Amino acid sequence: MRILLWHVHGSWTHSFVQGGHDYLIPGPPDGIGLAGRPWAASEVRLSEVDASGADIAIVQRVEELSRVPVGIPVVYLEHNTPAAPAQEHPLAGWDGTIVHVTHFNDLMWDCGSTRTVVIEHGVADPGPLYTGELPRAAAVINDPVRRGRIVGTDLLPRFEPIDVFGMRTEQIGGLGDHELPVLHRELARRRVYVHPARWTSLGLSLLEAMHIGMPVVALASTEAVRAVPAEVGAISTNVEELASAARDLVADPDLAQEKGKRAREFVLARYGLDAFLRNWDALLKEVIG
Known part of the structure; x- marks a missing residue:
């Protein structure tokens, strides 16, 4: 065709x-x-x-x-x-x-x-890259400054320590979307993935993080309620619940590894x-x- x-x-x-x-x-x-x-x-x-x-x-x-x-x-x-x-x-x-x-x-x-x-x-499977060696959270947000509350930029301090990667000139991190293998390797080193978007379509970076084998904490809005089951980390509209879950995962690498494995199994079945x-x-x- x-x-x-x-x-x-x-x-x-x-x-x-x-x-x-x-x-x-x-x-x-x-x-x-x-x-x-x-x-x-x-x-x-x-x-x-x-x-x-x-x-x-x-x-x-x-x-x-x-x-x-x-x-x-x-x-x-x-x-x-x-x-x-x-x-x-x-x-x-x-x-x-x-x-x-x-x-x-x-x-x-x-x-x-x-x-x-x-x-x-x-999603083209990047493979089970997760190591979680860095006791920090990670997020990928396009245009975090311009889009602000829509993508949850204002919520990010609640999840510190967190490394944020972006894909535009206003980015907080430093990787472009043409460097996905590099981005995936860097995400895989962080212990938990944070998805703070209030009103966006389902970000492929969230699904890629789950493919990598990262545990996920996600704001329960838009399609995230279908894409992120509770057993892969946490999903809620209560930001403090999410921040607490992220802290628990950062502090417990074995728990993070277990939930990340579940995330990968789920996303391969639903978004292969x-x-x-x-x-x-x-x-x-x-x-x-």
Whole structure:
């Protein structure tokens, strides 16, 4: 299958391009292309692509709809939560298919009569890297300064000592999302992963931490209540309960190791790569007809 898609969400795309198809990613001036990623994909100019060159397009921003060459079927992928549960999706009433990455997002967006499908995240397994040798917590937060309370930046001092890694210029830590192997190794050295987001879609960094084998303490909001069972660490809307659980895990490496093992077992079963790719293949074949 020849799939046209823009490089928008690097971690999601990293998982998606593991499927063995031909992936066509617009480069400058039509997109950012591979941006240095070692993906098995081709960087193309849109002027070189027509209906005979691509079987389907995955669009992730509304403005991309008008840029898809005529004759190529389209699926719209929505990564984000709405600003509020009553927000109407820009494609409400569209005659295509919107794919949500979480059931929470599907529940909260008002998509009107547009068909919606949920295909949950899948993660390319980085392996059981966890050592927990550093008695500290860790978190990964994109744009921690700009996004503030949305991602729980204000809660971070409650979990000290904590090392925070980011993926933008405002980052508190120092690793970019193109350096995932380095990030994974650094996370694996910390004893517990903290997920303090109040209102975001399900962060892939949380699922990656669980794949690594880290125990997790998470704010019980949005899709985290489905993705983080209590036995892998702690999940609550009570921040002091979470901070206490994090302290207990930092102080007890054997407990942290046990809960991290459960986290890895759970996430491999729920968010493994095979099911993710299989579900996408089924949907794309259906849309193509």
